[in-house]
Amino acid sequence: MDTLLISPEGSLLNYSYTEILINIAVSLIVGLALASTYRQTHKGLSYSQSFSQTVVFVAVIVAIVMMVIGGSLARAFALVGALSIIRFRTVLKDTKDMAYVFAALALGMAAGTSNYFLASAGTVVMILVAYGLNKTNFGAVYKSEFILRFRFLREGSSEDYLEAIKSTCKRYDLLHLEPSGDNKSVSLTYDVALKDDISADNLTEKMGALGNIEEIVLIASKNDVDY
Numbered sequence: 001m002d003t004l005l006i007s008p009e010g011s012l013l014n015y016s017y018t019e020i021l022i023n024i025a026v027s028l029i030v031g032l033a034l035a036s037t038y039r040q041t042h043k044g045l046s047y048s049q050s051f052s053q054t055v056v057f058v059a060v061i062v063a064i065v066m067m068v069i070g071g072s073l074a075r076a077f078a079l080v081g082a083l084s085i086i087r088f089r090t091v092l093k094d095t096k097d098m099a100y101v102f103a104a105l106a107l108g109m110a111a112g113t114s115n116y117f118l119a120s121a122g123t124v125v126m127i128l129v130a131y132g133l134n135k136t137n138f139g140a141v142y143k144s145e146f147i148l149r150f151r152f153l154r155e156g157s158s159e160d161y162l163e164a165i166k167s168t169c170k171r172y173d174l175l176h177l178e179p180s181g182d183n184k185s186v187s188l189t190y191d192v193a194l195k196d197d198i199s200a201d202n203l204t205e206k207m208g209a210l211g212n213i214e215e216i217v218l219i220a221s222k223n224d225v226d227y
Contacts, residue, residue, distance in 0.1 A: 168202055
């Protein structure tokens with residue numbers, strides 16, 4: 001049977017060798033689970049491998065910190081003073097990343113204080129919430145939303161491309177209009193939402209069949225888009 005550890009100063013520490021190893025192992029599993037969930041549910045272009053690894057490190061380090069502090073108020077204040085000299089200047093590109101950092105902190109604290117049920121239950125709940133929000137596309141304003149860009153040659157009628165857009169989209173809004181230098185064509189950008197039975201290919205095929213339309217580009221915009 002493991003005995004409690006005695007610090008050099010003679011104060012009693014709260015964890016045995018076995019419990020220390022278990023706490024670190026649990027925090028590592030929690031961090032890996034969170035990082036894996038982050039990688040699989042991430043959207044957009046701001047994914048960072050370094051951030052995924054940071055989530056794992058945070059969970060493990062916080063667990064170790066909690067074991068170092070134990071029940072000692074003096075050690076807690078000493079640790080706060082030591083960490084105050086560290087300045088973090090990294091800017092999170094995605095506000096959702098902050099949630100993963102806080103989750104790693106909270107679950108690392110649970111693992112470090114031997115609250116295994118809380119650590120495991122919290123991890124499962126976080127994973128289910130992340131996958132649920134990702135699967136349902138929660139928070140999106142529209143479904144099947146795209147940015148449609150094309151060049152219209154003025155020699156033809158604008159009714160042609162408008163009819164193609166109306167027949168395939170349940171909603172469309174003009175975002176940008178830019179005439180060419182010779183005024184023979186105009187570049188148009190529309191925010192469109194396709195009808196339920198229409199695919200992106202159907203829209204591009206209809207637009208491409210028009211003789212006065214060139215440079216057709218369709219961009220998915222389910223996430224935030226800057227114009």
